[in-house]
Amino acid sequence: MNWDEYFLRLAQTAAAKSRCLSRQIGAVVARDNSVLSMGYNGPPRGIPHCDRRYFLDERLKTELDRLRGPRTHDTSVCPRRALGFSSGQGLEWCIAAHAEANAVCNAALNGVSTKGATLYLSCDVLPCKDCMAKIINAGIMEVVVTELKPYDAQSAFLFEHSKVLIRAYELETRTDTDE
Numbered sequence: 001m002n003w004d005e006y007f008l009r010l011a012q013t014a015a016a017k018s019r020c021l022s023r024q025i026g027a028v029v030a031r032d033n034s035v036l037s038m039g040y041n042g043p044p045r046g047i048p049h050c051d052r053r054y055f056l057d058e059r060l061k062t063e064l065d066r067l068r069g070p071r072t073h074d075t076s077v078c079p080r081r082a083l084g085f086s087s088g089q090g091l092e093w094c095i096a097a098h099a100e101a102n103a104v105c106n107a108a109l110n111g112v113s114t115k116g117a118t119l120y121l122s123c124d125v126l127p128c129k130d131c132m133a134k135i136i137n138a139g140i141m142e143v144v145v146t147e148l149k150p151y152d153a154q155s156a157f158l159f160e161h162s163k164v165l166i167r168a169y170e171l172e173t174r175t176d177t178d179e
Helices: 003-015 050-056 058-068 099-109 129-137 153-160
Strands: 026-031 034-040 118-121 142-145 165-168
Touching: 003 026, 003 034, 003 099, 003 118, 003 142, 026 099, 034 099, 050 058, 099 118, 099 129, 129 153
Parallel strands: 118 142, 142 165
Antiparallel strands: 026 034, 026 118
16 A cells, blocks of 8 residues: 555545535645644534534524425435535535645644645545635645546636645555455
């Protein structure tokens, strides 16, 4: 197993900790073959996850009742999806931070410099513009994803005009017969 595969598999493991009802994404910040920080998508520390949010967020309950009528809402569905938004839409209703932002913040919280580091993401899109801004400002020099699909036009612009190297690494699928 090479270092790219190792760190991408760690990012997949981090993603498994996410309780996001929409997508589970993990991120690893590494430098010199060492993990500096990890993160996964979810709300900030101490903030209830969306499954509990249905019971606590009056604004969300009011909007759902307005759209769908008063009823018990399925707490296993992402609130944005329950409001009728597709992936990447209705983000003003999302309380989660993206995995890459959480990885950068976790490094900062622990006083770890990310200057010159590589960020590994367990997803098939490039970071959004907000995360890309954090990546650039944190001094991360490379982003590794599984596919080079842009998240949005703004993130593509930031990538094009930054010094951050972006590359795709395709993880090989292993079978039971692989050693």
